[in-house]
Amino acid sequence: MNRLVLNKIILILSTLSAVIGISFLFWILATLSYKGITSIQWSTFTNDLVNGGIRNLLVGQFTMAILASMVAVPIGMMAGIYLREYGHGSKLASVIRNLSDVMMSAPSIVIGVFVYAILVDPFGSYNGYAGIVALAIMMIPIIISTTDNMLALVPTELREAGMALGGSKHKIILQIVVKAAKVGILTGVLLSFARIIGETAPLLFTSANNQFFTMDLSGQFPSLTVSIYNLATYPDEASRELAWAAAFVLTMIVLCINLMGRFLIRNKK
Amino acid sequence: MTFKTLLTTAVLASASLTAIHADELKGRGASFPGPLYKAWTSEYYAATGKKINYTPTGSGDGVKSIKKRMVDFAGSDKPLKAKKLKKAKLYMFPSVVGSIVLSYNIDGVKDGELKLSRAAIDAIFSGKATHWDDAIITKENAGLNLPHEPITTCVRADKSGTTFNFTYFLNKINPDVKISKKPTWKAAKVVAGKSNSGVSANIQQIKNSIGYIEYSFKIKLGLPAAQIENKEGKFINPTVQSFQDGAKYATWTADNDFYAVIGDPEGATSYPIVAATFILLPTEKTEKNKEVTAFIEWAFTKGDKAASELGYVPLPTSTKDEIRKYWETKKIK
Amino acid sequence: MGGKLFRNFSFFSATLSFFLLVGIFAILFTYAQEALAEFGFDFLLSETWEADEDDEGGIFGGYIPIIGTLLSTLIAMTIAVPLAMGIAIFLTEVASENIAKPVSIAIELLAAIPSIIYGMWGLFYFAPIVQSTVGGNGVGLLTAGIVLAIMIIPFMAAITRDAMNTTPHVLKESAYAMGATKFEVIKDVIMPYSKGGIIGSIILALGRALGETMAVAFLIGSVMSTVKNVTDPTTSIPVLLANNFAEAQDLEMSSMYYLALILFVVSFAIISTAKFYFLGRKPK
Numbered sequence: 113m114n115r116l117v118l119n120k121i122i123l124i125l126s127t128l129s130a131v132i133g134i135s136f137l138f139w140i141l142a143t144l145s146y147k148g149i150t151s152i153q154w155s156t157f158t159n160d161l162v163n164g165g166i167r168n169l170l171v172g173q174f175t176m177a178i179l180a181s182m183v184a185v186p187i188g189m190m191a192g193i194y195l196r197e198y199g200h201g202s203k204l205a206s207v208i209r210n211l212s213d214v215m216m217s218a219p220s221i222v223i224g225v226f227v228y229a230i231l232v233d234p235f236g237s238y239n240g241y242a243g244i245v246a247l248a249i250m251m252i253p254i255i256i257s258t259t260d261n262m263l264a265l266v267p268t269e270l271r272e273a274g275m276a277l278g279g280s281k282h283k284i285i286l287q288i289v290v291k292a293a294k295v296g297i298l299t300g301v302l303l304s305f306a307r308i309i310g311e312t313a314p315l316l317f318t319s320a321n322n323q324f325f326t327m328d329l330s331g332q333f334p335s336l337t338v339s340i341y342n343l344a345t346y347p348d349e350a351s352r353e354l355a356w357a358a359a360f361v362l363t364m365i366v367l368c369i370n371l372m373g374r375f376l377i378r379n380k381k
Numbered sequence: 382m383t384f385k386t387l388l389t390t391a392v393l394a395s396a397s398l399t400a401i402h403a404d405e406l407k408g409r410g411a412s413f414p415g416p417l418y419k420a421w422t423s424e425y426y427a428a429t430g431k432k433i434n435y436t437p438t439g440s441g442d443g444v445k446s447i448k449k450r451m452v453d454f455a456g457s458d459k460p461l462k463a464k465k466l467k468k469a470k471l472y473m474f475p476s477v478v479g480s481i482v483l484s485y486n487i488d489g490v491k492d493g494e495l496k497l498s499r500a501a502i503d504a505i506f507s508g509k510a511t512h513w514d515d516a517i518i519t520k521e522n523a524g525l526n527l528p529h530e531p532i533t534t535c536v537r538a539d540k541s542g543t544t545f546n547f548t549y550f551l552n553k554i555n556p557d558v559k560i561s562k563k564p565t566w567k568a569a570k571v572v573a574g575k576s577n578s579g580v581s582a583n584i585q586q587i588k589n590s591i592g593y594i595e596y597s598f599k600i601k602l603g604l605p606a607a608q609i610e611n612k613e614g615k616f617i618n619p620t621v622q623s624f625q626d627g628a629k630y631a632t633w634t635a636d637n638d639f640y641a642v643i644g645d646p647e648g649a650t651s652y653p654i655v656a657a658t659f660i661l662l663p664t665e666k667t668e669k670n671k672e673v674t675a676f677i678e679w680a681f682t683k684g685d686k687a688a689s690e691l692g693y694v695p696l697p698t699s700t701k702d703e704i705r706k707y708w709e710t711k712k713i714k
Numbered sequence: 715m716g717g718k719l720f721r722n723f724s725f726f727s728a729t730l731s732f733f734l735l736v737g738i739f740a741i742l743f744t745y746a747q748e749a750l751a752e753f754g755f756d757f758l759l760s761e762t763w764e765a766d767e768d769d770e771g772g773i774f775g776g777y778i779p780i781i782g783t784l785l786s787t788l789i790a791m792t793i794a795v796p797l798a799m800g801i802a803i804f805l806t807e808v809a810s811e812n813i814a815k816p817v818s819i820a821i822e823l824l825a826a827i828p829s830i831i832y833g834m835w836g837l838f839y840f841a842p843i844v845q846s847t848v849g850g851n852g853v854g855l856l857t858a859g860i861v862l863a864i865m866i867i868p869f870m871a872a873i874t875r876d877a878m879n880t881t882p883h884v885l886k887e888s889a890y891a892m893g894a895t896k897f898e899v900i901k902d903v904i905m906p907y908s909k910g911g912i913i914g915s916i917i918l919a920l921g922r923a924l925g926e927t928m929a930v931a932f933l934i935g936s937v938m939s940t941v942k943n944v945t946d947p948t949t950s951i952p953v954l955l956a957n958n959f960a961e962a963q964d965l966e967m968s969s970m971y972y973l974a975l976i977l978f979v980v981s982f983a984i985i986s987t988a989k990f991y992f993l994g995r996k997p998k
């Protein structure tokens with residue numbers, strides 16, 4: 113009797129935990145959507161921050177995220193390829209693999225402070241390049257991890273078939289293995305992109321923010337996340353509304369990219 | 382395949398990026414004149430097409446940024462002494478005068494109803510008074526129903542010229558108070574906010590709180606503010622007239638780069654916590670400095686209206702002329 | 715020839731993480747020198763943080779932000795661990811496939827929401843609730859701890875779920891066959907088997923929570939003062955950096971690097987422990 117009661121209690125508690133978790137998700141999304149949608153106007157997307165809109169912020173945030181990806185994806189993929197294809201089984205690869213995972217969870221503000229020291233302080237101005245580097249540093253470990261994992265899923269038979277056909281190792285990797293893991297790797301890229309586009313701390317003292325529309329990476333660069341951080345604490349209605357609008361748009365973008373990634377993986381399986 | 386097109390687009394985009402250069406003046410610093418600078422830069426942009434990007438991050442950040450030449454000009458409500466200016470190679474001149482009000486959030490107490498004596502203000506911010514119904518506060522407020530609730534003081538989390546000017550005033554009441562951009566507050570319950578906006582937001586949201594903010598923030602947000610006892614024992618409501626009365630005692634001279642802390646002036650009608658805010662320029666950047674002075678010149682001739690509307694006090698014409706002469710001697714006009 | 719270049723480039727990319735780690739440590743350590751020399755280990759116990767008026771010197775001590783970081787994380791873990799375990803149990807053993815799948819996705823979406831959103835939502839919707847139920851000002855250690863918990867729960871739940879799923883079916887089946895209840899299977903079969911992964915997920919989440927900035931920055935109060943009451947405002951290392959790094963000069967900035975160094979080393983140690991001892995991925 114006791115055992116069954118205990119069992120029931122645990123089952124109820126665990127269900128309750130899940131309910132609590134889900135409720136928070138809905139609570140956050142509901143309030144965000146309500147505040148966000150009511151704050152969005154046409155001008156939110158056509159104006160820059162200086163005129164009460166988020167146009168330059170969206171462009172700025174995407175620009176930095178895309179450029180960061182262009183740095184992080186090749187490096188991350190190559191590293192993942194090394195770990196799985198060349199260094200397979202070696203102690204070194206194992207250490208690097210775990211080290212990279214550690215970097216994945218490193219505090220983002222420390223990364224921001226680090227990039228400030230190497231790319232802002234010596235040059236005497238906040239700049240977009242520093243922001244891009246900070247984002248790339250955060251993105252690389254994630255790409256390494258997903259590439260590594262996705263390549264591991266490719267059956268050895270494919271590699272053996274390539275070798276049997278007389279292909280050189282790097283050709284086999286590129287044209288057979290990576291191709292086979294293409295979808296998984298792309299998903300990894302998408303998910304890490306979604307992660308870094310929502311980051312604030314690495315940008316605070318690297319690219320800072322800019323209220324005007326600009327594509328000049330050598331100066332302060334517009335950022336959606338840093339703007340939300342500033343606007344949210346302003347006491348006037350207009351700024352608060354803009355902050356909610358920006359927060360809503362950011363969350364929708366992040367969730368959409370996330371769902372897109374999952375959809376890709378689902379189709380593959 | 383889509384990856385390839387993505388890559389090519391990105392490469393083309395980044396190539397075009399490097400070609401575009403934004404020519405804008407960058408400024409950082411005091412949030413005290415923040416709303417005014419926002420109005421001025423906006424109107425200046427509309428009138429001349431020239432972009433000025435001023436980020437109100439606090440006087441401390443402004444001074445640091447200009448010392449490191451990370452910006453073209455800085456705003457600071459705390460003026461720098463001649464020795465410091467020389468060491469950091471900076472020019473300095475005031476742009477406008479503003480005032481600091483004590484805003485509060487107490488149920489049932491409306492704007493201008495709370496009367497705070499000098500002793501009460503000191504007591505609140507040094508922790509001697511802990512509840513709204515403490516004797517030292519109720520003494521001047523017999524007609525009000527002040528609650529038996531703990532006082533929350535809203536202060537700045539960053540290095541603030543506003544704080545500097547406020548502690549200057551506190552120091553005049555109680556010499557033990559350290560004049561500082563970021564003192565260690567001894568009040569019982571302290572909540573900090575970033576820049577004037579953050580403090581204003583805290584006052585808005587936290588019941589039974591009181592904080593020091595620039596007047597334009599009080600007006601914009603409709604926050605109530607207290608009458609404050611001035612040097613001559615009179616209780617003054619924060620109005621533009623009372624600021625003007627207080628500001629007229631300020632003396633400016635180009636000899637010390639206009640160094641002046643104008644708080645706690647004489648005058649029966651003077652509002653006690655008035656303060657000037659300053660612009661700092663690097664001495665070696667002559668061409669950029671000319672652009673900044675061109676902006677300030679525009680503000681001096683065309684910006685008085687915006688200043689008055691927001692509750693700031695424009696500098697007297699004589700001072701503006703002195704500043705113009707200063708620019709000429711420094712060759713940055 | 716292309717093959718050799720390819721291989722070398724891939725090797726170099728792989729070692730980048732290592733060099734980055736070393737580089738970050740080196741830079742932090744170098745910039746912290748001034749503060750290290752000036753304060754030494756007393757920095758860890760000193761509660762004063764005051765810059766001189768000329769901003770060149772001052773007395774700085776890291777006790778308050780260090781304690782704030784530890785306490786907010788402790789509160790977060792106390793709340794998050796049971797809830798995350800509960801969710802993991804729900805997903806692996808309680809829910810049917812049809813329910814587990816969407817709930818799993820929902821939990822992962824919760825993890826994807828940017829931390830600044832948690833901060834903003836927490837400030838306007840959660841802080842007032844804490845204020846009306848427990849008192850205080852809404853912003854303070856407790857609110858920051860609770861929202862931090864909400865942030866790390868999905869992460870911990872996902873890793874725990876994965877760890878629990880590695881339990882071989884045959885072990886579970888045998889236990890059920892002997893008449894064990896679900897709870898007993900969880901307690902006596904799954905938990906012991908996935909103990910390593912579960913502990914690892916907890917430690918990993920701890921490491922993450924230590925470095926969390928944006929959510930905590932909105933909610934902890936940002937005041938350099940000690941905590942007497944759990945609802946009191948205070949500060950943490952990431953929050954102090956976020957708020958005051960930009961305006962710091964000379965010795966104060968060096969002190970900030972000192973704090974960043976402490977945070978980095980401690981998080982690294984904790985996360986490494988999780989990774990290398992509990993969650994290390996063995997090459998297949």
